[in-house]
Amino acid sequence: MSALVEIRDLWIEGRSDETWSPIINGASLSLNKGEVLGLIGESGAGKSTLGLAAMGFTRDGVRISKGTVLFDGVDLTLASASKKRELLGKRIAYVAQSAAASFNPAHKLMDQHTEGPVQHGVMSRAESVKDGIELYRRLRLPNPEEIGFRYPHQVSGGQLQRAMTAMAMSCRPDLIIFDEPTTALDVTTQIEVLASIRDIVEQFDTAAIYITHDLAVVAQMADRIKVLLKGDEVEDADTRTMLTHPKEDYTKSLWAVRAFERPQKPAVHTSATPVLSVQNVSAAYGKIAVLHDVSFDIHQGRTVAVVGESGSGKSTTARCITGLLPPSQGVIQFDGQSLPANYKQRNKDQLRQAQMIYQMADTALNPRKTVGEIIGRPVQFYMGLSGKQKRRRVEELLDEIEMPAAQYIDRLPSELSGGQKQRIGIARALAAEPKFIICDEVTSALDQLVAEGILKLLARLQDDLKLSYMFITHDLATVKAIADEVVVMKDGEVVEQGPKQDMFAPPHHPYTDLLLSSVPEMDPDWLTNLLNERGVDNIGDAAVDKMS
Amino acid sequence: MSTLPTLMLLLLGVAAGGWVLRFAGQKATGNAPVFRDMPFAVAFGYILGAGLLAFSVWYYFQPTLTEAGTPNAGVVFFRWAVQFFIVATIAAFLFRALGRTVGTQFSKKMFRQMPLTASFGVLVVIVYAFTAIFAAWLAPHGQEAIFAKVNVLPGGNAATGGDPLHPLGTDQIGRDLLSRLIYGAQNTVGIAFVTTCLAFFLGGSLGFLAATLQGWLDQVLSRAVDVLMAIPSLIFALLLMTIASAWAGSERWLLTVYMILIIAVIDSTRVFRLARAVGLNIVVMDYIEAAKLRGEGMTYLIFKEILPNATAPLLAEFGLRFCFVFLTIASLSFLGVGIQPPLADWGTMVRDSAQFINFAAFSPLTAALPLLAAGAIALLTVGVNFVVDWMLHRSSGLKE
Numbered sequence: 018m019s020a021l022v023e024i025r026d027l028w029i030e031g032r033s034d035e036t037w038s039p040i041i042n043g044a045s046l047s048l049n050k051g052e053v054l055g056l057i058g059e060s061g062a063g064k065s066t067l068g069l070a071a072m073g074f075t076r077d078g079v080r081i082s083k084g085t086v087l088f089d090g091v092d093l094t095l096a097s098a099s100k101k102r103e104l105l106g107k108r109i110a111y112v113a114q115s116a117a118a119s120f121n122p123a124h125k126l127m128d129q130h131t132e133g134p135v136q137h138g139v140m141s142r143a144e145s146v147k148d149g150i151e152l153y154r155r156l157r158l159p160n161p162e163e164i165g166f167r168y169p170h171q172v173s174g175g176q177l178q179r180a181m182t183a184m185a186m187s188c189r190p191d192l193i194i195f196d197e198p199t200t201a202l203d204v205t206t207q208i209e210v211l212a213s214i215r216d217i218v219e220q221f222d223t224a225a226i227y228i229t230h231d232l233a234v235v236a237q238m239a240d241r242i243k244v245l246l247k248g249d250e251v252e253d254a255d256t257r258t259m260l261t262h263p264k265e266d267y268t269k270s271l272w273a274v275r276a277f278e279r280p281q282k283p284a285v286h287t288s289a290t291p292v293l294s295v296q297n298v299s300a301a302y303g304k305i306a307v308l309h310d311v312s313f314d315i316h317q318g319r320t321v322a323v324v325g326e327s328g329s330g331k332s333t334t335a336r337c338i339t340g341l342l343p344p345s346q347g348v349i350q351f352d353g354q355s356l357p358a359n360y361k362q363r364n365k366d367q368l369r370q371a372q373m374i375y376q377m378a379d380t381a382l383n384p385r386k387t388v389g390e391i392i393g394r395p396v397q398f399y400m401g402l403s404g405k406q407k408r409r410r411v412e413e414l415l416d417e418i419e420m421p422a423a424q425y426i427d428r429l430p431s432e433l434s435g436g437q438k439q440r441i442g443i444a445r446a447l448a449a450e451p452k453f454i455i456c457d458e459v460t461s462a463l464d465q466l467v468a469e470g471i472l473k474l475l476a477r478l479q480d481d482l483k484l485s486y487m488f489i490t491h492d493l494a495t496v497k498a499i500a501d502e503v504v505v506m507k508d509g510e511v512v513e514q515g516p517k518q519d520m521f522a523p524p525h526h527p528y529t530d531l532l533l534s535s536v537p538e539m540d541p542d543w544l545t546n547l548l549n550e551r552g553v554d555n556i557g558d559a560a561v562d563k564m565s
Numbered sequence: 566m567s568t569l570p571t572l573m574l575l576l577l578g579v580a581a582g583g584w585v586l587r588f589a590g591q592k593a594t595g596n597a598p599v600f601r602d603m604p605f606a607v608a609f610g611y612i613l614g615a616g617l618l619a620f621s622v623w624y625y626f627q628p629t630l631t632e633a634g635t636p637n638a639g640v641v642f643f644r645w646a647v648q649f650f651i652v653a654t655i656a657a658f659l660f661r662a663l664g665r666t667v668g669t670q671f672s673k674k675m676f677r678q679m680p681l682t683a684s685f686g687v688l689v690v691i692v693y694a695f696t697a698i699f700a701a702w703l704a705p706h707g708q709e710a711i712f713a714k715v716n717v718l719p720g721g722n723a724a725t726g727g728d729p730l731h732p733l734g735t736d737q738i739g740r741d742l743l744s745r746l747i748y749g750a751q752n753t754v755g756i757a758f759v760t761t762c763l764a765f766f767l768g769g770s771l772g773f774l775a776a777t778l779q780g781w782l783d784q785v786l787s788r789a790v791d792v793l794m795a796i797p798s799l800i801f802a803l804l805l806m807t808i809a810s811a812w813a814g815s816e817r818w819l820l821t822v823y824m825i826l827i828i829a830v831i832d833s834t835r836v837f838r839l840a841r842a843v844g845l846n847i848v849v850m851d852y853i854e855a856a857k858l859r860g861e862g863m864t865y866l867i868f869k870e871i872l873p874n875a876t877a878p879l880l881a882e883f884g885l886r887f888c889f890v891f892l893t894i895a896s897l898s899f900l901g902v903g904i905q906p907p908l909a910d911w912g913t914m915v916r917d918s919a920q921f922i923n924f925a926a927f928s929p930l931t932a933a934l935p936l937l938a939a940g941a942i943a944l945l946t947v948g949v950n951f952v953v954d955w956m957l958h959r960s961s962g963l964k965e
Contacts, residue, residue, distance in 0.1 A: 381851035383850075
C-alpha cells in the first residue's frame with residue numbers, strides 16, 4: 018500500500034531582510050492512512066511550517082524551494098489553485114492552535130461548521146447540521162443539539178477547540194493537521210480535548226499530523242514521533258521506542274527536562290514574621306465576587322506556588338497584592354506592616370519591595386526601549402543612580418541573568434528570543450532590589466528546555482539573594498520543580514495548602530487529586546489508563562461537577 | 566453610432582481579448598502556473614490596460630492644432646500631463662538611485678526598500694521644504710513687486726504672449742507669478758506646518774491623557790470633541806474666522822494667528838480620537854502596568870512609555886492631517902478669509918485667476934494660469950500621501 022502523504026527531500030525558505038534563509042532543510046516523511054505522526058521541537062524548529070507544507074501551503078514570505086509533497090499521488094507543490102481548493106477542507110483539514118482566534122466571531126459555530134461540506138458538495142446543509150450534532154456528541158461536547166447555535170464567544174476555550182476539531186471532521190478528511198491544539202488550555206481541559214481528538218481520529222481512521230512541543234502529550238497521541246531541531250530532522254521512530262530508547266543527545270535532553278527538582282528546604286520557624294501575609298482577602302470585579310477569604314503566608318527565601326485552572330483567582334490574588342485591585346475585605350501585610358490597599362497610596366519603598374514578572378514577556382517589555390533602558394529605569398528610579406554608575410549596575414544585572422552585557426545591552430526586545438525576554442523581565446524586577454517577587458505564569462509561554470533554564474535561574478537567584486517568590490502557575494511539573502509550599506485555588510477559594518511534599522503525597526483534596534492526575538505523563542498508556550480509571554464519560558467537566 | 570452601444574462593443578472586445586490571451590498563453594507556455602491559475606478578471610485587466618496604453622500613445626501624437634487653426638486643447642493638456650509624469654518618474658528614479666549610493670547605512674537600507682511612489686513623495690517634500698525655507702533667495706522678484714505688464718502668459722515666449730522676464734507670467738495687477746508661487750510655498754506650507762504641529766500637540770497630549778486616566782476626564786474630553794466634530798469643519802472654521810476678523814480689526818497678521826489657532830483646534834479633535842484609540846490599546850499592556858506599579862508619574866507614562874509606541878500611526882496621521890490643514894487654509898484663502906493679501910498664497914492665487922479656466926478650449930496657455938497654483942497644491946498633497954502610504958505600510962508590516 019502506498020503512503021497517503023509522502024514528503025520527499027523538502028526544502029523551505031523564509032524571507033527576511035531581502036534574503037531567503039532556510040527553515041526546513043530536506044525533510045522527508047511518509048504517513049499511512051489512519052496513522053498519527055507527532056512532530057515535536059522547540060519554537061522555531063520549523064514544525065508548524067512542515068505541518069502546513071503537508072497541505073501544500075506556506076505562509077506569506079515563505080516558499081518551498083525544492084522537493085515534493087505527494088498527497089494520494091498528487092504533487093501539492095505543483096498542483097493548480099483549483100485542484101488544491103478541491104482537496105483542502107475536503108480531504109485535508111487543519112486545526113489551529115488558538116480556536117478562539119480562528120473562528121469568525123460574527124457567525125454561529127454551526128454556520129461555520131456547515132460551510133465546508135456544503136461548498137464541497139459533500140452534504141446538503143440540513144444533512145451537515147445533523148452530522149455536526151452527531152460529531153459534537155462524539156466529541157462529548159455538552160448539549161450537542163444546542164451548542165452549535167451559539168457564537169464562538171459563548172463557549173469555553175476547550176469546547177471551542179473541540180468544535181474546531183468537529184469542523185475539521187465535517188468532510189471526513191483523510192488527513193488532519195493539528196497545530197498545538199491544546200497548548201493554550203488548562204491541564205484538566207486538555208485531557209478532554211486530547212481524549213476526544215484521539216477517539217474521533219481512531220473512529221474515522223483518519224491520518225493525522227500532531228504538532229506540539231509537549232512530549233507527554235505527543236506520547237499519548239502519536240503512533241510515531243519525529244523530532245525537529247532548527248529545520249533538521251533529529252530522530253524518527255515509533256512512539257514506544259522513542260520514549261524508551263532515544264538515540265540522539267538532543268532527544269535525550271528533551272526527555273530529561275522534567276527531572277529538575279529542588280531539594281526540600283527545612284521547615285520555617287512558626288514564630289518568624291512572614292515577608293508577605295495575605296489575610297482573609299476577598300475581592301470583586303464590580304459586583305462579581307472573584308476571591309473569597311483567601312489567606313496564606315510567604316516566608317523569606319521561600320517559594321509559594323499558587324495553583325489552579327484559569328478563572329480560579331490566581332492572578333486576581335496577585336492583583337490584590339500589588340494593589341491594582343484593592344480588596345473589598347482583608348489586609349495584605351508586608352514584613353508585619355499593613356500595605357495600603359491601592360498601589361497609588363503606597364510609597365516608593367513599598368512599591369520597590371514587591372516586584373512582578375509577567376507571563377507574556379512580549380507585552381511586559383516596552384518594544385521601543387533597549388534592554389539597557391528597560392533595566393536602567395528602575396535602577397535610576399529607585400536607586401538614584403545615573404550615567405556610568407547606572408550602566409555598571411545594568412551590566413551587573415545582565416551578568417546575573419547570564420546574558421553578556423556587551424552583546425545585549427543595546428538590543429530591542431524584538432531582537433531577543435522568548436527565553437531571553439523573560440530573563441530581561443527578571444532583571445528588571447531584580448533592579449529594584451526587592452524582597453519579594455510575584456512570578457505570574459513566567460514559564461508557560463516557553464519551550465520546556467528554555468523554561469527549565471528560567472526556573473534554574475530563579476532558583477539560583479533565590480539562594481543568592483534570599484528572595485521570596487509567589488509562583489502562579491497551572492503547570493504541576495513547574496510546581497514540583499521549584500515550590501516549597503503549595504496553595505491550591507478553585508473558584509476564588511483556597512481548597513488546600515501546605516508544604517510541597519504533603520501536597521504531592523496522598524491523601525489529597527479531590528480537586529487537587531484531579532489536577533495531579535491530569536498532568537500528562539510520558540507513559541504512552543497513561544491517557545488510556547486514566548480514562549479507564551475515571552470512566553470515559555466522567556472526565557473533566559463532569560468530574561469537577563460531581564465533586565463540587 | 567451612439568456612445569452606449571460603442572462602449573458595450575468595446576467592453577465585449579476586451580472580454581474576448583482577455584479570454585484569447587489566457588487561452589493562447591496556456592497553449593504557448595504548456596500550462597505554466599502564471600496562465601493556468603490566472604483568473605479571467607486579471608486577463609481582462611491586462612487587455613484593458615494594453616488597450617488604454619495604445620490609445621494614449623495614439624492620442625499623444627495627435628496634432629496640437631486642428632485644421633481650422635484653433636488649438637486642440639485636449640491633446641495639449643494630455644501632452645503636458647504625460648511629459649510631467651515621465652519627468653517625475655525619472656526624477657524619482659534618479660533620486661532613489663542617489664539615496665541608495667550616498668548616505669548612512671540606515672538611509673541606504675531605507676532607500677533600497679522604498680517603492681518609486683514613496684521616493685517621488687520624499688523628493689516632492691524635500692523640494693517644497695527647500696523652496697519654502699529659501700524662498701527669499703530663490704524668488705527672482707519680491708512677492709509684492711508690481712510690474713508694468715499685466716496678464717503675461719506662462720512659457721516665456723514672446724510669440725505666444727509670454728515674456729522671458731516672467732517665465733510663468735504675471736497676474737492681473739502685474740506681479741511675477743513664479744515669485745509668488747515660491748513665496749506661496751513659504752506662506753501656505755509654513756502656516757499649515759505650524760498649524761498641524763499645534764493640532765498634534767493639543768490633540769495628542771489630551772488623547773493620551775484621556776486614555777491613561779479614563780473615568781470622568783475621558784468622558785468630558787471625548788464628549789466635547791464629539792460636539793466639535795458634529796459641526797462641519799469648513800463651515801465652522803468660516804464662522805469662527807468671521808468672528809475673528811471682527812476681533813482682529815485692521816491688524817492683518819493677528820487674523821493669521823487666529824486662523825492658525827482655529828484650524829489647530831478643529832483638527833486637533835481628529836488627532837485626539839486617534840491618539841486616544843491608539844493609547845487605549847497601549848495602556849492595557851503589561852509594561853504600562855509595570856511602570857505604574859513602579860510608581861511612575863503621568864508625564865513619564867505618556868511621553869516615555871506610550872508615545873514611542875504610538876509614533877508610527879501618529880506620523881502617518883500627521884502626513885494626512887497636514888494635507889487636510891493645508892487644503893483648509895487654501896480653501897479659506899480662496900473664500901477670502903484666510904491668508905490676507907498682499908501675502909502670496911496658493912489658494913488666493915487660484916481664486917484670482919479662476920475665471921481663466923474658461924479659456925481652456927481656445928488658449929491652453931491662458932488656462933494654465935490658475936492650474937499652476939492648483940497644481941502646486943495637488944502635487945504636495947499627492948507627494949505627502951505617497952510618503953504616508955509607504956510609512957503606514959511599513960509600520961503595519963512590522964507589527965502584524
